[in-house]
Amino acid sequence: MVGIDEYILAMFLISILAGLIGAMVGLGGGILVVPALTIVFGIPIEYAIGASIISTIATSSGSASAYVKDRITNLRIGMFLEIGSVLGSLVGVLTTLYFVKSGLSWVIFIIFGLVLVFSAYNVYQNARMEREGLSMVNTTPNETARRLKLSGEYEDTRLKARVPYVATRVPAGFVVIFSAGLMSGLLGVGGGVLKVLGMDTLMRLPFKVSTTTSNFMIGVTATASTGILYVGGYVNLVLAAPVALGVVAGSMGGARLLLRSKPASIRILFIVVLLLLGAEMILTGVQH
Amino acid sequence: MKDRVGDDELGDVVGAILRYGVLLSSVVFAAGVLLFVANPPAGASTSIQAAVGAGLGRPTLSPSSIIGGLAAGNGLSVLEVATMVLIATPVVRVSASVVLFLRERDMLYAGITALVLFMLVLGIVVIGPTQA
Numbered sequence: 001m002v003g004i005d006e007y008i009l010a011m012f013l014i015s016i017l018a019g020l021i022g023a024m025v026g027l028g029g030g031i032l033v034v035p036a037l038t039i040v041f042g043i044p045i046e047y048a049i050g051a052s053i054i055s056t057i058a059t060s061s062g063s064a065s066a067y068v069k070d071r072i073t074n075l076r077i078g079m080f081l082e083i084g085s086v087l088g089s090l091v092g093v094l095t096t097l098y099f100v101k102s103g104l105s106w107v108i109f110i111i112f113g114l115v116l117v118f119s120a121y122n123v124y125q126n127a128r129m130e131r132e133g134l135s136m137v138n139t140t141p142n143e144t145a146r147r148l149k150l151s152g153e154y155e156d157t158r159l160k161a162r163v164p165y166v167a168t169r170v171p172a173g174f175v176v177i178f179s180a181g182l183m184s185g186l187l188g189v190g191g192g193v194l195k196v197l198g199m200d201t202l203m204r205l206p207f208k209v210s211t212t213t214s215n216f217m218i219g220v221t222a223t224a225s226t227g228i229l230y231v232g233g234y235v236n237l238v239l240a241a242p243v244a245l246g247v248v249a250g251s252m253g254g255a256r257l258l259l260r261s262k263p264a265s266i267r268i269l270f271i272v273v274l275l276l277l278g279a280e281m282i283l284t285g286v287q288h
Numbered sequence: 289m290k291d292r293v294g295d296d297e298l299g300d301v302v303g304a305i306l307r308y309g310v311l312l313s314s315v316v317f318a319a320g321v322l323l324f325v326a327n328p329p330a331g332a333s334t335s336i337q338a339a340v341g342a343g344l345g346r347p348t349l350s351p352s353s354i355i356g357g358l359a360a361g362n363g364l365s366v367l368e369v370a371t372m373v374l375i376a377t378p379v380v381r382v383s384a385s386v387v388l389f390l391r392e393r394d395m396l397y398a399g400i401t402a403l404v405l406f407m408l409v410l411g412i413v414v415i416g417p418t419q420a
Contacts, residue, residue, distance in 0.1 A: 001335035005325055042337055057374055058310055061381075065307035068299050075298055076397060079385060082404045090411055097419050148396070219306070220404065223378040224411050230347060230375060231416025237367040238336070238345030241321045244374070248314055 012242035019250025028190040029247040030056045035277040046100045049188030050234040055247040056190045060218035067212035074152045078216045084174045085181035085221040092185025093225035109285030116278030120271045138168040138204035173203035185225035190218040309377030316370035324363025
């Protein structure tokens with residue numbers, strides 16, 4: 001049993017760390033918040049999700065404003081794909097609340113554990129992609145992209161050139177983005193891993209455009225499920241406040257540090273933490 | 289290229305809404321936490337688990353009790369305002385996009401952003417209350 005003041009202080013510090021490391025390896029801090037709340041503090045998972053998703057809105061919106069200003073984010077692609085991610089988020093949060101009300105919370109633990117393990121793999125994969133250079137960017141026009149204006153160009157500071165791009169395989173990308181929204185609503189995380197996968201790997205957008213546009217969409221995606229959780233009473237203000245403050249502070253610091261260091265050791269540490277938490281979440285779910 | 293000027297304005301407006309929304313809510317969150325710790329409400333001397341179970345920190349969703357709480361210096365009311373500012377930020381961002389696309393006469397994107405706005409409002413106004 002932890003007192004309220006102790007909780008606020010401890011969770012504030014944990015959230016700073018989660019936001020810091022999350023920003024440094026390119027994941028939101030949200031993915032660490034739910035395991036911390038459920039495993040460390042024994043908070044019911046629906047309230048943990050409610051607290052985590054609030055912080056996701058704040059970190060996404062805070063960093064999105066900077067990328068929008070730098071004209072890297074593709075606003076139209078983001079806003080079009082938000083139809084899919086918001087729809088997915090609504091379905092996801094209703095599914096989670098159905099599990100909770102049916103006494104099936106253990107299912108959420110197992111799904112969360114699997115996502116943590118998948119994210120560990122993704123952090124490893126991203127490191128490789130950054131080492132091996134640019135992904136395949138599509139520049140061939142197509143009818144869907146033309147009609148929906150899903151193209152653009154951005155100033156790449158490393159290549160010192162304007163990189164033009166055209167979205168391809170839009171329907172398949174849309175489905176993956178819907179799944180990302182589903183994951184976000186289901187687990188109270190940003191779902192950026194899947195969003196980037198849909199835009200980078202499927203729609204063949206530049207990696208930098210994919211990550212910043214994904215980040216831009218996360219705030220609105222998270223707001224869809226947060227609205228339902230908030231009105232439903234699952235966003236506990238005392239639980240959520242230190243998380244929101246800590247993750248925002250941490251991710252702002254992490255973004256600054258990222259500019260200076262190549263955090264290979266931090267990546268390895270993060271992968272280990274993700275795998276351990278994933279195993280713990282799966283075990284908790286199995287042993288319900 | 290014809291959309292370039294309009295899109296720059298869209299980026300500026302959207303960026304400013306996000307920046308100031310998050311800044312405002314963070315400041316209010318910080319004030320709420322400090323007030324809550326300095327002046328704990330009744331029932332706050334228990335464990336965090338028991339407090340959550342007892343509904344301490346559950347949003348009131350009532351404008352009159354929020355205003356009353358603010359006047360009485362209740363940290364929980366301040367935290368409720370902070371949360372609402374945060375949730376409102378992306379909603380305002382999408383609403384502003386609808387207006388800007390309408391002004392650009394980009395009906396396709398006015399429709400797309402209006403659909404997103406509709407789903408957000410549907411969640412808060414229609415679906416949310418059924419889940420309480």
